[in-house]
Amino acid sequence: MAKKSRKETAASTPATAQLNKAGIEFQTFSYDHDRDHMDEGYGIEAASKLGFAQEQVFKTLMADTGDARVIGVVPVSGHLDLKALAAAVGAKKASMADAKTAERESGYVLGGISPLGQRTRHVTVLDASAMQYDQILVSGGKRGFDIGINPQDLVTVLNAVVAQIGTW
Numbered sequence: 001m002a003k004k005s006r007k008e009t010a011a012s013t014p015a016t017a018q019l020n021k022a023g024i025e026f027q028t029f030s031y032d033h034d035r036d037h038m039d040e041g042y043g044i045e046a047a048s049k050l051g052f053a054q055e056q057v058f059k060t061l062m063a064d065t066g067d068a069r070v071i072g073v074v075p076v077s078g079h080l081d082l083k084a085l086a087a088a089v090g091a092k093k094a095s096m097a098d099a100k101t102a103e104r105e106s107g108y109v110l111g112g113i114s115p116l117g118q119r120t121r122h123v124t125v126l127d128a129s130a131m132q133y134d135q136i137l138v139s140g141g142k143r144g145f146d147i148g149i150n151p152q153d154l155v156t157v158l159n160a161v162v163a164q165i166g167t168w
Helices: 014-022 042-050 082-088 099-106 128-132 151-158
Strands: 002-005 027-030 058-064 069-075 123-127 136-142 145-149 161-163
Touching (some): 014 136, 014 145, 042 058, 058 082, 058 099, 058 136, 082 161, 123 128, 123 151, 128 151, 128 161, 136 151
Parallel strands (some): 069 123
Antiparallel strands (some): 002 027, 027 145, 058 069, 136 145
């Protein structure tokens, strides 16, 4: 597990560039992504390889409300409640965006989609459970690369909404 501070980032991605530009403190964590490990998902792999609780590692998912796409950030141990996400952004409903749209609009590949530094800016909703931690992990913009950040700093830099959007 590699762990670096903001001053010595292991990789420069649009996500780290956004945080550096905003002056937000963060840590980077790298691990060797195993393509054969995908039975449980990218986020579970990150939590396991980096030694963090699954509830402290968050995945970034893109949904479509019919009028716009929105980003939901939930613990890897849970699922995104699409009805709750829609309510958090004032929409009637939401469905998962297709993978190609998520990749195109975020600028990242699946398994490396970060809520930060996305090609197209979307309203972001962070699950309220994140606020109990001093630091959460989100993807840093590529597989095997995560960012440790204070959840309030993430809310600030993304102008994110905090709501209960995760289910277990």
